[in-house]
Amino acid sequence: xxxxxxGFMYPNEVxxxxxxxxxLYPFITGxxxxxxxxxxxxxxxxxxxxxPTYRLALLTALAFLLVAPLPLQLHLGRPERSLEMYLxxxxxxxxxxxxxxxxxxxxxxxxxxxxxxxxPDLVEMAQSSAGVKRWLYRALTLGSYNLSQRAIQIDDRVGxxxxxxxxxxxxxxxxxxxxxxxxxxxxxxxxxxxMPVVFLFSAMVSxxxxxMLLYMLTCRLRRRPxxxxxxxxxxxxxxxxxxxxxxLEMVDLIHRIYEAxxxxxxxxxxxxxxxxxxxxxxxxxxxxxxxxxxxxxxxLVRLPELFRKYIYSxxxxxxxxxxxxxxxxxxxxxxxxxxxxxxxxxxKMGFVTREGLLPAVVLSILPFVIxxxxxxxxxxxxxxxxxxQEAQGD
Amino acid sequence: MKxxxxxxxxxxxxxxxxxxFLMFLLVRGLLVPRSFGQYGHYRGAALSEIxxxxxxxxxxxxxxxxxxxxxxxxxxxxxxxxxxESCHGxxxxxxxxxxxxxxxxxxxxxxxxxxHTANQAKPKGFPQVAPDDHSGGVPCDTCHKPHSPxxxxxxxxx
Amino acid sequence: MSMTRRHFLLLTAAAAAAWDSVVxxxxxxxxxxxxxxxxxxxxxxxxxxxxCGSCVRACQLENKVPDGYYRTWVERYxxxxxxxxxxxxxxxxxxxxxxVELKDSGGKNFFVPKLCNHCAxxxxxxxxxxxxxxxxxxxxxxxxxxxxLGCRYCVQACPYGCRFLNPATETAEKCSLCYHRxxxxxxxxxxxxxxxxxxxxxxFKNPKDPIHEFLKTHSVLVLKPYMATKAKVYYYxxxxxxx
Numbered sequence: 001x002x003x004x005x006x007g008f009m010y011p012n013e014v015x016x017x018x019x020x021x022x023x024l025y026p027f028i029t030g031x032x033x034x035x036x037x038x039x040x041x042x043x044x045x046x047x048x049x050x051x052p053t054y055r056l057a058l059l060t061a062l063a064f065l066l067v068a069p070l071p072l073q074l075h076l077g078r079p080e081r082s083l084e085m086y087l088x089x090x091x092x093x094x095x096x097x098x099x100x101x102x103x104x105x106x107x108x109x110x111x112x113x114x115x116x117x118x119x120p121d122l123v124e125m126a127q128s129s130a131g132v133k134r135w136l137y138r139a140l141t142l143g144s145y146n147l148s149q150r151a152i153q154i155d156d157r158v159g160x161x162x163x164x165x166x167x168x169x170x171x172x173x174x175x176x177x178x179x180x181x182x183x184x185x186x187x188x189x190x191x192x193x194x195m196p197v198v199f200l201f202s203a204m205v206s207x208x209x210x211x212m213l214l215y216m217l218t219c220r221l222r223r224r225p226x227x228x229x230x231x232x233x234x235x236x237x238x239x240x241x242x243x244x245x246x247x248l249e250m251v252d253l254i255h256r257i258y259e260a261x262x263x264x265x266x267x268x269x270x271x272x273x274x275x276x277x278x279x280x281x282x283x284x285x286x287x288x289x290x291x292x293x294x295x296x297x298x299x300l301v302r303l304p305e306l307f308r309k310y311i312y313s314x315x316x317x318x319x320x321x322x323x324x325x326x327x328x329x330x331x332x333x334x335x336x337x338x339x340x341x342x343x344x345x346x347x348k349m350g351f352v353t354r355e356g357l358l359p360a361v362v363l364s365i366l367p368f369v370i371x372x373x374x375x376x377x378x379x380x381x382x383x384x385x386x387x388x389q390e391a392q393g394d
Numbered sequence: 395m396k397x398x399x400x401x402x403x404x405x406x407x408x409x410x411x412x413x414x415f416l417m418f419l420l421v422r423g424l425l426v427p428r429s430f431g432q433y434g435h436y437r438g439a440a441l442s443e444i445x446x447x448x449x450x451x452x453x454x455x456x457x458x459x460x461x462x463x464x465x466x467x468x469x470x471x472x473x474x475x476x477x478x479e480s481c482h483g484x485x486x487x488x489x490x491x492x493x494x495x496x497x498x499x500x501x502x503x504x505x506x507x508x509x510h511t512a513n514q515a516k517p518k519g520f521p522q523v524a525p526d527d528h529s530g531g532v533p534c535d536t537c538h539k540p541h542s543p544x545x546x547x548x549x550x551x552x
Numbered sequence: 553m554s555m556t557r558r559h560f561l562l563l564t565a566a567a568a569a570a571w572d573s574v575v576x577x578x579x580x581x582x583x584x585x586x587x588x589x590x591x592x593x594x595x596x597x598x599x600x601x602x603x604c605g606s607c608v609r610a611c612q613l614e615n616k617v618p619d620g621y622y623r624t625w626v627e628r629y630x631x632x633x634x635x636x637x638x639x640x641x642x643x644x645x646x647x648x649x650x651x652v653e654l655k656d657s658g659g660k661n662f663f664v665p666k667l668c669n670h671c672a673x674x675x676x677x678x679x680x681x682x683x684x685x686x687x688x689x690x691x692x693x694x695x696x697x698x699x700x701l702g703c704r705y706c707v708q709a710c711p712y713g714c715r716f717l718n719p720a721t722e723t724a725e726k727c728s729l730c731y732h733r734x735x736x737x738x739x740x741x742x743x744x745x746x747x748x749x750x751x752x753x754x755x756f757k758n759p760k761d762p763i764h765e766f767l768k769t770h771s772v773l774v775l776k777p778y779m780a781t782k783a784k785v786y787y788y789x790x791x792x793x794x795x
Contacts, residue, residue: 018708084681084701154401443696447732508650
């Protein structure tokens with residue numbers, strides 16, 4: 001496989017090891033963490049305004065979390081051995097420990113919280129549905145139909161505790177990914193203590209944007225009015241989180257430029273050439289400055305509802321593109337330059353290959369398919385009539 | 395204070411998790427390789443597996459067992475420290491079964507220039523020539539004996 | 553190293569004994585090999601390297617290294633005058649077939665062979681999620697191809713670029729210091745064929761190993777010492793421009 005190389009690279013460095021799937025993976029877990037943080041805003045911090053998105057945010061987190069391991073599995077040289085990470089985890093390896101963080105978050109936090117939140121619905125549907133669905137819901141209730149006031153109170157309390165534990169768990173879930181990169185001393189593009197923090201805040205930004213967009217979209221599909229108080233509040237949290245994220249990334253950049261260590265010249269050249277489009281234009285320009293400015297306008301000036309809806313939509317989409325670009329720039333960018341600081345290689349992304357563009361696209365769409373199934377099975381909205389409409393409309 | 399009856403569903407959930415955990419422990423006990431952890435956090439058997447890989451280069455000591463005449467000649471010349479297989483290639487299979495596996499005859503015009511073609515990056519004291527200028531296409535072993543390459547004054551035609 | 557008759561006879565006997573065990577099938581190690589008695593490294597004498605590529609070829613043959621990947625390779629440096637911080641470096645096909653003469657003359661030119669440094673504090677073994685790569689009791693960093701997942705975390709963590717993913721086995725691979733040879737009393741394939749004595753296997757735990765005397769009388773360096781990996785490949789004659 002001939003790859004165009006500029007300058008000198010160590011012979012084994014020419015081929016990239018971590019592909020677009022490894023770009024996709026932190027993007028997905030970032031959405032999970034961000035969606036969950038948004039959900040916790042209501043549950044723990046009592047931000048009433050965002051309640052309409054609570055259940056949707058949880059289901060979004062679950063849909064994305066279920067898909068998260070798939071790009072990793074496709075990427076592994078020997079995926080059939082992936083269970084080894086749970087059987088003989090190497091305690092000094094961030095990647096191994098992450099396997100348990102993922103499992104904990106999925107089972108101990110997200111599934112428990114969703115179950116507790118949906119229990120009344122599950123009991124009702126177990127009793128009212130028929131056929132296969134009935135068995136499904138009965139299984140999900142674990143055979144308990146107790147919906148007494150005391151039971152509900154207990155559920156509420158336990159759910160609150162789970163969310164409290166869930167917030168640092170969500171931080172850990174995505175901060176760990178940043179740590180996996182940030183702790184590699186061999187790679188100066190990755191190695192910085194800021195990496196987990198930057199990853200985490202960009203995760204929150206992407207997750208909040210995703211839930212905001214999904215809420216607006218599902219309202220349109222259900223032909224229901226968008227709760228503007230909810231969306232305005234979400235946009236406000238998005239704006240401030242994004243400001244912090246942007247600040248952190250700029251701190252990292254300025255620090256690098258100022259210190260100018262041995263890697264700087266090589267990295268600087270890379271950013272201005274091979275990463276120009278993805279970093280300067282997509283990530284910083286269209287993906288950060290434009291949405292931040294748009295959101296800033298809505299925070300400073302009282303605009304009519306329609307304008308705000310359009311701005312939120314555009315800002316949300318640009319944000320997601322920008323955060324994806326950030327993941328790309330970290331993962332792919334970190335492998336484009338030589339550790340000798342004397343050369344650069346090129347990323348040849350296949351299309352219909354195991355780690356190519358097509359699987360990446362399929363895996364990006366899959367969470368929405370799963371979300372659709374989840375929304376059908378566990379409707380976030382207490383409107384039976386709307387369910388029927390949706391079923392007919394699909 | 396939790397009323398146990400109203401927290402029954404939570405106990406069921408805990409039971410499900412406990413069952414899954416026990417299953418995991420069982421699977422782990424069955425699947426983790428026996429020798430894992432013997433010397434460290436790895437499969438101890440890997441050490442012997444890796445050490446059992448077949449040898450391709452015999453090593454000059456093996457050659458020296460039989461080819462004592464060449465050893466004698468080579469030890470006095472400039473190629474004393476050049477291992478046999480450095481030029482003759484891997485010959486563990488020949489050392490294993492000398493009768494049936496014979497090493498190929500070497501072609502000096504393609505062999506010797508590998509080391510002795512002049513290059514700025516080579517150490518200054520190292521004997522190096524531009525092959526075409528030096529011999530004009532004549533094979534190197536026409537004048538040089540590979541096992542003792544320096545041409546002695548007495549060997550040059552008077 | 554001149555050979556006395558007695559030395560030669562002793563060596564032959566030892567060689568014959570070692571060879572017998574090699575010939576008798578493929579044993580896991582020489583019968584009297586005790587792992588805890590060895591701590592391996594390598595000594596590279598840069599001043600002797602002629603860039604012939606014999607080591608790269610021998611390694612490929614000995615270890616079935618796939619084309620386009622390198623367990624060891626040779627780099628050529630061209631340092632023009634005093635610009636130590638910006639050398640020109642090349643390594644055509646890892647230096648496997650030698651190097652074509654550069655048109656640009658002048659400046660300083662030299663070869664640097666590289667391989668896995670078998671770090672005592674290796675970052676690659678630290679990050680392996682399952683324990684498929686490890687430091688053996690005799691100081692060799694090895695990969696267990698029957699356990700490796702192919703996640704490539706180790707490839708990313710190596711500061712020296714010595715690891716790769718073998719496309720045939722889809723597992724990580726790198727120089728194994730010819731573990732299958734050194735445990736039988738042989739030297740590595742690259743050291744065996746090196747015609748100038750640039751590469752030498754060393755055993756730090758062997759009190760008779762010449763490395764001890766060498767270290768007392770020569771200045772040596774490791775590559776990227778600031779990475780603090782306790783690399784065990786020592787370079788004598790290494791220039792400041794070497795990356």
